[in-house]
Amino acid sequence: MARLKSPADLEQFRQGLRSGRDPKKPCVTICSGTGCHALGSDKVSEAFVREISRNGLKGKVDVRRTGCHGFCERGPLVVIFPQETCYLGVKPSDVSEIVSETLSANRLVDRLLYKDGDGTKVQLEDEIPFYKHQKRIVFGNNTLIDPKSIEDYIALGGYSALSKALFEMSPDQVLETVKDANLRGRGGGGFLAGTKWETTRDAPGDIRYVIVNADEGDPGAFMDRSLLEGNPHSVIEGLIIGAYAIGSHQGFVYVRQEYPLAVSNLQIALEQARKHGLLGKDILGSGFDFDVVIHRGAGAFVSGESSALMSAIEGVVGEPRPKYIRTAVSGVWERPSNLNNVETWANVPLIIDKGSDWFKNIGTEGSKGTKIFSLVGKVNNTGLVEVPMGMTLREIIYTIGGGIRNGKKFKAVQTGGPSGGCLPESLLDLPVDFDALTKAGSMMGSGGMIVMDEDTCMVDVARYFTEFLADESCGKCVPCRAGIEQMVKILNRICEGEGKTGDIELLEEISEVVRAASLCALGQTAPNPVLSTIKYFRDEYAAHIDEKRCPAGVCKALVSYYIDADKCTACGICRRECPVEAISGEKNVVHIIDQDKCIKCNTCYEVCPTRFSAVRKISGEPVPASPPPGTQVARAKGKQE
Amino acid sequence: MKTVRLKIDGKDVEAKEGMTVLEAAREAGIEIPTLCYHEKLAPYGACRLCTVEITKNNRSRLVTSCVYNVEDGLVVKTNTPEVQKIRKMLLELMLASAPILSDFAKEYGVDAPRFTADVTQCILCGLCVRYCAEVKGANAITFVGRGVDRRIAFVDEVVSTGVCMDCRQCFGVCPTGKIPRETDGASFEGITVRDVLAQSK
Numbered sequence: 001m002a003r004l005k006s007p008a009d010l011e012q013f014r015q016g017l018r019s020g021r022d023p024k025k026p027c028v029t030i031c032s033g034t035g036c037h038a039l040g041s042d043k044v045s046e047a048f049v050r051e052i053s054r055n056g057l058k059g060k061v062d063v064r065r066t067g068c069h070g071f072c073e074r075g076p077l078v079v080i081f082p083q084e085t086c087y088l089g090v091k092p093s094d095v096s097e098i099v100s101e102t103l104s105a106n107r108l109v110d111r112l113l114y115k116d117g118d119g120t121k122v123q124l125e126d127e128i129p130f131y132k133h134q135k136r137i138v139f140g141n142n143t144l145i146d147p148k149s150i151e152d153y154i155a156l157g158g159y160s161a162l163s164k165a166l167f168e169m170s171p172d173q174v175l176e177t178v179k180d181a182n183l184r185g186r187g188g189g190g191f192l193a194g195t196k197w198e199t200t201r202d203a204p205g206d207i208r209y210v211i212v213n214a215d216e217g218d219p220g221a222f223m224d225r226s227l228l229e230g231n232p233h234s235v236i237e238g239l240i241i242g243a244y245a246i247g248s249h250q251g252f253v254y255v256r257q258e259y260p261l262a263v264s265n266l267q268i269a270l271e272q273a274r275k276h277g278l279l280g281k282d283i284l285g286s287g288f289d290f291d292v293v294i295h296r297g298a299g300a301f302v303s304g305e306s307s308a309l310m311s312a313i314e315g316v317v318g319e320p321r322p323k324y325i326r327t328a329v330s331g332v333w334e335r336p337s338n339l340n341n342v343e344t345w346a347n348v349p350l351i352i353d354k355g356s357d358w359f360k361n362i363g364t365e366g367s368k369g370t371k372i373f374s375l376v377g378k379v380n381n382t383g384l385v386e387v388p389m390g391m392t393l394r395e396i397i398y399t400i401g402g403g404i405r406n407g408k409k410f411k412a413v414q415t416g417g418p419s420g421g422c423l424p425e426s427l428l429d430l431p432v433d434f435d436a437l438t439k440a441g442s443m444m445g446s447g448g449m450i451v452m453d454e455d456t457c458m459v460d461v462a463r464y465f466t467e468f469l470a471d472e473s474c475g476k477c478v479p480c481r482a483g484i485e486q487m488v489k490i491l492n493r494i495c496e497g498e499g500k501t502g503d504i505e506l507l508e509e510i511s512e513v514v515r516a517a518s519l520c521a522l523g524q525t526a527p528n529p530v531l532s533t534i535k536y537f538r539d540e541y542a543a544h545i546d547e548k549r550c551p552a553g554v555c556k557a558l559v560s561y562y563i564d565a566d567k568c569t570a571c572g573i574c575r576r577e578c579p580v581e582a583i584s585g586e587k588n589v590v591h592i593i594d595q596d597k598c599i600k601c602n603t604c605y606e607v608c609p610t611r612f613s614a615v616r617k618i619s620g621e622p623v624p625a626s627p628p629p630g631t632q633v634a635r636a637k638g639k640q641e
Numbered sequence: 642m643k644t645v646r647l648k649i650d651g652k653d654v655e656a657k658e659g660m661t662v663l664e665a666a667r668e669a670g671i672e673i674p675t676l677c678y679h680e681k682l683a684p685y686g687a688c689r690l691c692t693v694e695i696t697k698n699n700r701s702r703l704v705t706s707c708v709y710n711v712e713d714g715l716v717v718k719t720n721t722p723e724v725q726k727i728r729k730m731l732l733e734l735m736l737a738s739a740p741i742l743s744d745f746a747k748e749y750g751v752d753a754p755r756f757t758a759d760v761t762q763c764i765l766c767g768l769c770v771r772y773c774a775e776v777k778g779a780n781a782i783t784f785v786g787r788g789v790d791r792r793i794a795f796v797d798e799v800v801s802t803g804v805c806m807d808c809r810q811c812f813g814v815c816p817t818g819k820i821p822r823e824t825d826g827a828s829f830e831g832i833t834v835r836d837v838l839a840q841s842k
Contacts, residue, residue, distance in 0.1 A: 300787070317784075322686040322708035475765065475784075475791030477687045482734035485789045486756045506755070513730040516703050516723075517689045 003277030005285040007163040017155040026061045027081040033068025036075035044076050047095035055099050067142040067230015070384040071130050086125035087112035130381045133400050135370050138346050139386045142230035147265045150272035153233040161349035165241045166286040174245035181356035182368045187341030187446050190434035199328040201246045203336035208248040211339040214255035215297050215304035218417030221448040223372040224342035228262040232269035238348030243290045251292040254309050301472035305520045306339050319474045320520035363389035367433035377451035378405045394428040408453040416445030418465045419525035421532030441532040457554035458537040463491035465529035480523030483514035496557040499545035549620020556600040559619045565590045565627045567614035574604035590631045647715040662706040673719050676816050677766035682775050684708045692727050694718045735764045741817050762819045769811040779804050785837050794837040795829045
């Protein structure tokens with residue numbers, strides 16, 4: 001491939017690619033994102049190649065392995081173009097039927113289609129409720145692109161925004177467009193990207209850097225990973241445009257080493273962009289030079305914080321530095337450094353291509369565009385969803401997410417990652433945008449969304465996230481290191497039934513200092529899980545402390561199991577499954593749990609057949625006295641009488 | 642160098658541009674407590690005891706005075722009830738692992754500390770680590786671990802060269818006396834990187 005030396009070269013190359021591609025030619029796209037990969041999509045791809053060849057369709061059908069489509073719950077996902085027929089949960093053994101039926105005979109394989117509540121089958125991807133209510137402007141191309149192919153990206157219009165920026169716009173115009181679009185950072189703080197760019201551009205110094213933050217570390221979050229894995233060129237294109245606007249010639253991508261597919265797809269993409277003259281010296285013949293270095297992170301959550309990330313790029317320990325002078329002014333090697341998150345950069349080409357007005361038409365007054373969320377937890381349709389800012393939590397969780405699993409009741413949704421907050425049912429109609437979430441005591445963060453049902457203990461949830469933050473605190477400053485440590489101790493004792501009157505207030509007292517005095521955002525936001533659960537679920541804390549009761553029946557120290565003598569049929573299942581032999585009994589004799597031996601593993605409760613439901617889980621009340629050993633079960637008694 | 646005029650605790654103070662609020666206050670005879678500050682070292686901002694309230698453009702907020710530079714017209718309050726509350730809690734938190742600081746903490750109202758932690762008699766101010774690196778240039782002391790597992794430790798490969806034998810400059814900067822108590826500059830048993838890593842396992 002010869003270097004593209006002008007916008008005309010790029011357009012000619014694009015036209016060449018398009019004319020060589022027949023939009024009517026069948027194409028099987030197989031999601032090869034991390035979720036589907038784990039579910040065996042590799043084998044599915046191999047099976048397609050084999051079966052297509054075996055059926056004499058080689059050359060007549062394309063096979064494309066793409067990035068994440070989003071509906072991870074139902075992977076491996078296969079979409080067959082041009083119809084856009086979507087098959088879910090495809091196994092290698094399904095492939096020969098798909099090839100012979102759908103590809104050869106144009107018939108559907110019904111059992112692989114999505115079925116909605118009343119059993120109606122849905123053929124098209126866009127008609128599946130999970131996708132139908134999304135607005136996938138950033139993430140949508142993932143379904144259409146082989147992330148290892150720059151040709152796929154260019155054929156779909158890729159790098160046209162870069163060409164437009166370099167040849168039709170001045171750096172100032174690019175910056176003004178991004179400012180006018182009100183693009184806010186998708187990584188956490190929601191700071192206006194254009195304003196940050198302007199700060200870096202105007203900061204004194206000759207050398208400036210632009211950086212992609214791909215240190216996504218929130219438990220349960222994988223949107224940046226999937227974007228980088230599935231459409232790396234969109235992030236690179238955004239970065240080059242930003243560099244042009246800011247006047248930077250050197251970029252960095254700080255990406256977690258634990259994201260091997262993202263790293264390798266990014267490496268391939270950078271190499272391809274260089275070969276095509278889209279990166280390096282004299283990009284597209286514009287005279288603008290820019291290149292990118294990948295910095296692989298060693299796996300510290302705190303390194304996603306801007307000053308810590310920049311320390312890590314410098315090669316020293318990734319610990320935050322005081323930043324009363326912003327990193328936009330004094331960052332990597334004390335040079336102006338503009339850091340934006342993966343998703344923020346991926347929005348930039350769209351804004352340049354379609355204009356700021358188009359972007360501003362999506363979203364709410366203060367939060368424009370869309371946001372990708374990783375919807376996980378006790379929701380039916382887990383996966384990645386991209387929705388316009390301002391969609392309510394209820395729409396995301398129920399309309400797209402399909403509601404709560406197993407018909408359980410919704411209890412809370414945790415947004416914003418570990419330093420976010422838990423929002424209760426009364427806030428389900430909250431429009432999701434930066435300001436509304438912050439006002440409610442949570443935050444947008446990078447877009448984690450963990451749904452919890454009635455079986456979740458909110459004190460336990462606060463303990464989990466606070467413990468995560470204690471582990472991930474770098475330990476440099478006192479309030480974060482020692483404050484979070486003490487908060488974990490208090491939460492642990494509450495969950496263990498040792499909570500004392502005044503513990504809630506003590507948690508609040510520590511929280512206030514951790515929030516006000518910590519060095520970086522990790523510490524400053526670390527109290528959020530505790531404060532938001534106290535705010536919305538204070539009664540659960542009180543039940544643990546005052547009544548020694550865990551309302552959700554989660555905290556082991558506060559629950560007991562016993563067998564209801566009237567219901568026990570002496571089937572023996574619990575006795576056999578108990579891992580510590582705490583259950584005694586024999587045929588026709590009521591089984592009894594030895595409370596001293598019981599480790600509260602919940603096994604007996606789970607295995608007791610629902611038609612008996614003899615094992616009871618209780619909290620906050622004494623265990624009823626057991627019947628005398630040898631008591632006959634009710635059914636046996638009935639027979640005798 | 643340009644002179645900057647600000648107000649600290651009601652007192653008009655003149656400072657040189659580029660100075661920190663802490664330096665300006667101390668030069669004006671206003672005491673702000675610190676445990677991780679040393680005039681020969683780059684500010685570090687770890688103990689947070691020097692937190693003060695500043696007002697700028699009619700907006701007040703808390704900042705760490707050892708790393709916040711003076712600005713014209715800045716109004717600084719070093720001892721508001723909020724600042725006192727923060728200092729008291731920070732000292733109470735530090736006392737859990739360094740009870741040796743109890744007299745110092747009492748001065749700030751901590752009489753009955755409520756917390757417990759592993760007693761290391763170290764508040765991780767990093768003065769030893771930074772003094773050894775920035776002033777002595779020996780890099781014989783380092784941090785090991787993260788979060789609550791963070792510890793200071795002597796680097797085996799460096800101390801074995803004998804560089805510490807007659808230096809002992811870290812003894813004087815340690816606010817809790819941990820270092821002179823646990824080493825004499827010749828033997829480092831228990832506080833080398835190897836030992837600390839072994840203990841943490």
